Amino acid sequence: MKTFxxxxxxLFLLSISFCAIHAQNGVLDTSFNGTGVIDAAYETxxxxxxxxxxxxxxxxxxxxxxxxxxxxNRYASDGSPDKSFGNNGQLQLDVNSDYDYGRCxxxxxxxxxxxxxxxxxxxxxxxxxxxxxxxxxxxSSFGVNGFCIIxxxxxxxxAWSFEVSxxxxxxxxxxxxxxxxxxxxLWKVKPKGFIDSSFGTNGEKTMNTTSYxxxxxxxxxxxxxxxxxxxxxxxxxxxxxxxxxxxxxxxKLQTGFNSVGYKKVAHNSQETRYNDVSLSNSQIIVVxxxxxxGQNYLLVNSILPNGAxxxxxxxxxxxxxxxxxxxxxxxxxxxxENFFLGGAVAVNSKLQFRVLRLKSNGLADSGFASNGYYxxxxxxxxDETVEAMTLYTDSGIVxxxxxxxxxxxxxxGLMRLKTRSCKQFSSIHTSVLNPLRxxxxxxxxxxxxxLSVKMNDxxxxxxxxxxxSSDGQLQFISGTDNYTGTMTLLEGMHLxxxxxxxxVETSSGVYSEAFVxx
Numbered sequence: 001m002k003t004f005x006x007x008x009x010x011l012f013l014l015s016i017s018f019c020a021i022h023a024q025n026g027v028l029d030t031s032f033n034g035t036g037v038i039d040a041a042y043e044t045x046x047x048x049x050x051x052x053x054x055x056x057x058x059x060x061x062x063x064x065x066x067x068x069x070x071x072x073n074r075y076a077s078d079g080s081p082d083k084s085f086g087n088n089g090q091l092q093l094d095v096n097s098d099y100d101y102g103r104c105x106x107x108x109x110x111x112x113x114x115x116x117x118x119x120x121x122x123x124x125x126x127x128x129x130x131x132x133x134x135x136x137x138x139x140s141s142f143g144v145n146g147f148c149i150i151x152x153x154x155x156x157x158x159a160w161s162f163e164v165s166x167x168x169x170x171x172x173x174x175x176x177x178x179x180x181x182x183x184x185x186l187w188k189v190k191p192k193g194f195i196d197s198s199f200g201t202n203g204e205k206t207m208n209t210t211s212y213x214x215x216x217x218x219x220x221x222x223x224x225x226x227x228x229x230x231x232x233x234x235x236x237x238x239x240x241x242x243x244x245x246x247x248x249x250x251x252k253l254q255t256g257f258n259s260v261g262y263k264k265v266a267h268n269s270q271e272t273r274y275n276d277v278s279l280s281n282s283q284i285i286v287v288x289x290x291x292x293x294g295q296n297y298l299l300v301n302s303i304l305p306n307g308a309x310x311x312x313x314x315x316x317x318x319x320x321x322x323x324x325x326x327x328x329x330x331x332x333x334x335x336x337e338n339f340f341l342g343g344a345v346a347v348n349s350k351l352q353f354r355v356l357r358l359k360s361n362g363l364a365d366s367g368f369a370s371n372g373y374y375x376x377x378x379x380x381x382x383d384e385t386v387e388a389m390t391l392y393t394d395s396g397i398v399x400x401x402x403x404x405x406x407x408x409x410x411x412x413g414l415m416r417l418k419t420r421s422c423k424q425f426s427s428i429h430t431s432v433l434n435p436l437r438x439x440x441x442x443x444x445x446x447x448x449x450x451l452s453v454k455m456n457d458x459x460x461x462x463x464x465x466x467x468x469s470s471d472g473q474l475q476f477i478s479g480t481d482n483y484t485g486t487m488t489l490l491e492g493m494h495l496x497x498x499x500x501x502x503x504v505e506t507s508s509g510v511y512s513e514a515f516v517x518x
Contacts, residue, residue, distance in 0.1 A: 025420040026357070026369025028376075029396055032416035033079030038400075039378050042358060043071060045400040045412035045507070047161075048388040051107035055082055056390065059102040059115055060412060062092070062276045069094050070117055072132065079416070086136030093138075095119040095128065095147065109495055112139060116159035116172060117394040119149070126151040127159035127174055128188060143193030150187055157185065160216060165249065166223040169196065173219035173230045176206075183207060184232055184243065184378050186461035188251065200251030207245060209262060212237055216245075218276035218286075218330075227254065227305075231274035231286050234264050241266045242274035242288055244303065260306025268292070269298055269319060274301075276330045280337055280360065281464050283310050287328035287341050290320065297321040298328050298343060302362060314362030326354065329401070332389050334467070338365065342386030342399050345375055352377040352384050352414065355399055367420065378403045378413035395419055438504055444516035447497055452486045455504065455511065463487075464505040 028036030044060035051057065056075045061068040070093040074085035081089025093100060099120035106114050113132040118125050127150035131142035138146030150157060150172070157176030168191030175182045184207040188199030195203035207214055212235035226249045234243035242265040246257035253261025260431045266272050271291035278285045284303045289296040297320045298334055302313030309317030325346035332340050339358045344351040354375045357368035364372025377384050387401030400414035439454045453465070465487070497517050504511045 025367055025372050025418065027418050029416040029418045031078060032398075036416050037378055038075070038079055038414040038416070039403070040073075040412045041078060043073075043412045044387075044402065045414065046102060046387055047104040048390045048398060048400065049105050049107045049113070050390045050392050050398070050413075051113070051260040052109070052111065054393050056392065056414070057105055057107065057113060058103040058388070058400065058412070058414065059117075061101045061117075068099050068101060070100045070113065070115070072102065072105065072113070072136070074136065075414075079414075084135065088393035091132065091136040095132065096121060097124075101126075101158075103159060106162070106164060108164065108345065114162070114164065116162050116174075118158045121151070124151065124154050125156045127157040127172070127176070127187070128455050129159060129170065129172065129193065131193065141192070148189055148195070150189075152360075154516040157183075159187075161219050163219050163221045163228070165221065165512070167191070169249070171219060171221060171228055171249075173232070175215040175232070178206065178208070181211070183213055184216040184230070184234070184245070185248065186216065186219075186228070186230055186245075186251065188249075198250070205247060205251040207243075207262070209264075210234055210236065210374070214243060216243075218274070220277050220279040221249075222279050222281075226354040227279065229277050229279050229284055231277040231288075233273050236264075236266070239266070239291075240273055242272040242286065242299075242301070244274060244277070244284070246288060246305075246307075256306060263303065263307050265301065266290075267277070267318075272299065275328065278331045278333045278339060280333065281362075283313060285331060285339055287331045287343070289327035289343075292322075295325045296327045296347075297324075298326040300328065300341065300358070312361060317362075319362060325351075327385070328356075329385060329387055330389050332391060332397075334391060340389055340391075340397055340399075342389045342401075344383075344385035347375065350377075350381065350383055353399070353401070355386065355389070355397070355417070357419070369417075374417060376415065378415070384413070392416060438502070438511040438513045440502055440513050440515045444518045447495075447517055450488050451502075451515070453502065453504070455506075459504075466503040467495070468501045468503060469495075 005387040026469045030036050043062055045058050048058045054077050058073045062071050072091040074082040076082045083089050087478045101118040104116045111134045116131050117128055119128045129148040130146050131139040133139050133246040140146050155177040158174045159172045160174045162170055162172040169376040170189040172187040176185050188196040190196045197203045214234040216230045216232040219230045231244045233240040244251045245262040255261050267290040274286050274288040276287050282509050286301045288299050290299045300319035302310035302317045304310050328341045328343035337360045341356040343354050356373050357365040382404040384403045385401050386399045391397040392398045395420050403413040404411045441452050501514050
């Protein structure tokens with residue numbers, strides 16, 4: 001049996017570092033559709049994901065049918081439609097011959113895909129989830145005939161985004177009507193597609209911090225600490241404030257966060273919107289915009305786990321544009337705990353795609369594109385904004401969104417950029433310590449069983465655990481504020497059979513140990 005030793009790891013690190021130095025960073029990848037760009041008509045692009053075969057999937061809804069249909073497109077690595085998926089690369093879902101809207105998609109470790117969205121049933125809009133097979137067909141074993149329909153008491157609701165835990169539970173962020181007022185809501189759904197009534201109240205956590213409307217859009221979670229963060233907006237009677245909530249996996253507010261479990265932010269006492277969130281090991285990065293003199297200006301906040309703004313990030317935890325019309329709509333994290341932020345910037349009075357690579361301290365990565373920013377457009381005269389992003393392999397990023405703003409004319413487009421390599425080993429360097437101080441058991445571990453981790457060091461702070469596959473791909477990242485000697489990782493239950501390395505970063509050093517899933 002081949003083992004992945006520390007010596008092999010160091011040799012691997014050297015090769016990765018060499019490749020990373022010579023990688024292009026922030027330029028269009030012309031191997032994608034010949035130009036690095038895809039222009040799609042009559043569709044929206046609301047979310048995207050990359051699966052383990054490096055295929056890119058995009059979800060949205062069409063503009064061709066009288067009642068909108070959810071579509072999922074799958075593209076091969078060269079940007080061509082993957083004809084082995086759905087009908088020539090596209091799956092269209094018409095739930096009940098009424099309006100359907102696709103909101104979010106994620107690739108699962110078992111090769112399937114999970115989606116969320118909204119479906120109209122007469123006068124009501126229902127939140128929905130569905131699970132899709134590799135070939136682009138519905139998985140009929142999920143929920144009822146492939147769908148989980150969330151429709152509490154026939155009240156309007158929407159499933160805007162979701163996260164899947166290491167155990168397979170699905171946490172959904174969105175909103176629903178409560179006494180004719182929209183309220184921010186989180187739902188928990190079991191892995192088989194049914195509401196988990198043990199979460200909150202009958203599977204639902206409804207925020208009710210004001211008598212006015214509140215909505216959730218983005219969500220992220222940390223499996224290591226069972227923490228969920230959701231962001232959106234809360235109306236205060238005069239304007240919207242950015243709204244962020246921290247709860248646990250049982251649906252209880254974490255009162256250690258801002259003493260009440262949530263925080264509202266009105267930048268400069270003006271209209272503020274939080275669109276998306278990324279939960280890091282030591283901070284929560286929230287992206288959106290605020291409104292001044294009728295124009296949108298980008299806003300990034302770094303918030304500590306206690307709810308305070310992070311003084312070690314940018315200017316007191318805040319990045320705010322003051323002169324150029326702009327916004328951020330989405331954020332993803334790479335394996336070095338840096339971030340890609342997507343949105344739009346006004347150039348000659350027209351919005352165009354904008355992507356920022358941001359270091360964890362709030363500074364732009366000057367080695368990416370032009371001083372950390374990539375700006376570009378697909379069409380010539382339209383307003384365009386990035387709505388979704390996904391990492392592509394270890395040296396690329398795909399993003400896309402609206403390329404023509406308007407209720408009846410919206411189209412979508414995608415771009416792929418080359419980026420500096422982010423293989424996990426490139427950030428470990430030579431600090432890997434004696435693996436005998438770290439033990440994984442059982443090893444080998446049976447597929448669908450959890451991993452247990454034990455270290456000689458105890459009472460460590462800010463422990464970060466990362467699982468790397470034998471080809472160097474990051475499979476899992478988690479963190480915990482306090483480590484007392486043992487931990488259980490559920491992520492092993494959803495990884496395919498094979499060789500892996502567990503990397504444990506602690507305050508005293510970095511440890512590595514190989515393990516096998518059989």
